[in-house]
Amino acid sequence: MFFNSLKFAVFLPIVFIFYWFFPNKSKKNQNLILILASYYFYSCWDWRFLFLLIFSTFLDYYTAIKIEENEKKSIRKFWLWLSISINLGLLAVFKYYDFFAVSATEFISGFGFHVEPVLLKLILPVGISFYTFHGLSYIIDVYYKRIKTEKNFIDYSLFVSYFPLLVAGPIERATHLLPQLKVKREFDFEKAKEGIYQIVWGLVKKVVIADTCALYANEIFDNYTTMNSMSLILGAVYFAFQIYGDFSGYSDIALGTSKLFGIDLLKNFDYPYFSRDIAEFWRRWHISLSSWFRDYVYIPLGGSKGSKLFQLRNVMVIFLLSGFWHGANWTFIVWGFLNAVYFIPLLLLNKNRNNMGEFKLSFNLNSLKIISNIAFTFAITCLAWIFFRANTIHQAVDYIYRIFTNHIYSFQYLHIGRSVEKLIVFLVIFTLIEWNNRNKIEPISGKYSWIKLALAITAILTLGIFSDYKNFIYFQF
């Protein structure tokens, strides 16, 4: 059940009605309704994996209690590592086993031995990377006594399985979400209205921006050997907008949906393409994942303490892990590596926290510098996205090589029956809307909200792509 499907448009109001109009509106009933709805939502993909989700939930629920019960460090550590091993083990089997098997046999055949890899060819359970990380954050927080264990299994299950965030995040923290699930939610009109605006804007980003960009980007990437430099450059830019529209659109719908139930989720995007350097980009892109790696990997490794060499190692580790988290392919690892390479000079020059605050533009040299920094950051981000989108490293390298060697900058006519430049104006308008509203969550609220809402709905209906429901990119992770 996709957020942009008719099925979800029926599912959401039904859950909303049950949630707010159930005769005994206790916290317990509210959570029970949400957990049932979440399990139904998840089983719409593949009901068999529901058991995996419940198992993972039970595992973390039980091991957390065991950690808290014991004061002895070695026993606490045992339960912690048991949970981590099983969680990561499941992730490894379902997501990474085949990748490791193929990589190992390729490595062995490099020495002249021929070995056939034994592949499991398992279907990746939707959302496994997300709910595994939910559970891990909880168990680690309990171990470090940052939070108390959750004894109520329904409340804990809801923390892991809450349907708006279940399949593609944001990756929630127990410290943020659980306290909200422990109290009865009262309906808040303003919050619900905000939620509606966010859902509508999320849909604009997904069905209008991302899916339209996907048409062009897919055509260009799939036929990159026949494309000229201009098309290849635009292909990378279109993919950058596609992945942004797709993932931030999904997050907006998730956050908006959750607001309808009176629950706030963590912000996942903060206009990342207006970042002035790559460090700022990573503070604004997939914030819940970046902060997860910061808190549970980077800081435990020593973070920014210690020698520069030590810091470099830590940065490299989290970027490579972040890349690997996205998928079992070398392309994602190179994508992570490339981002680390972009980040390291800032770290070495102590400039990684330079662009923390807001900025305003006016007619002066400083503004010109800001604009050129934003453009440069966007350009290097697009370059890294080529690795993210390509099927193999060879394809990505060849794609980039052709950008710089083809030297033909005319606008090509694509097989989809459109000229390659047709999307530029469309994306400029979208960028201007986002720029003008970068201090808000979405651009619909505020003055003339009814007119803006009508325009957004018209854009969804007329410019949106509904011919076949396009999957969200991050569902595969």
Added chain:
Amino acid sequence: MKQFILYIGKILVLILLIMISLDVFYTYVFCHTSGRNKTELVLTTEDKNYDLVILGSSRAENHFVPSIFNSKGIKTFNYAMSGSKLEETALTLKLMLAKNFKIKNLILDVDLNLNSNSHSDNIRATFLPYLPISPIIREHYKNIPEYFSYRYIPFYRYAVNEAIGYREVGASIKSKKINTFDLGGFYPLPNRGKNLYYDMSKFSPKRNKGYEEIRKLCKENNINFIPISLPMCQNTMKDFGNYFQEMKKLYPEIHHYENAVVDDKYFSSCGHMNVEGAKKLSTLVLNDFFEK
């Protein structure tokens, strides 16, 4: 909560108003323009007289040159549409007859389209703007699963079919005509092929509802029905010639031209001849059926 329900109610009314307004606007544009596709052409003209009408898919659209027939005094138009399946072709003929087209002869491309009884989304979409005003289109599509949504949910048919989406509306408003109309509906293909091949291993001819409907309509309206199978490149004919033999068993009345032109130099791709091939085939068919 009351306030929110009222608010949602207002939004739903807003959505409905937008959908109705857009539906009215799009339908008006499609009903008041012509020249964007052959469906529009059929629906915006009446009382046409033809000695010969050509129907079928791109294989017919690219293979029959009306000027060759016209030069012999046979008034011809190629109404074949790229991507069209026999289901849409049958509807095109029904609309022609309803619009009082007088047709003496009808050439129908029947070969690969017997592989399935499926439809073409893009060609079907070209009929959908006229759904509210054409009882024939409504009757033709009344049994498809999406009929209710297409018919009763405003703007639904435009939202889910890109072929009649905003780009097509824009092009219609700008009156961008397609240039095949100047060539009597013929779409010439360039290039000369070499070692062409098309894998037909999964193809098998089946009885086709659309084909039988067309045959029946021709009989009822005294139209000389000429079903024709068209040339394929030689490598494919060597491997899959059997497909055409099986067709003969299903429909013996089909005239077999699949081997009429064999050299790859007459082809643009394996299933589509270039302009030279099209001229060669059109001359052959002209001689066989109209100059005996």
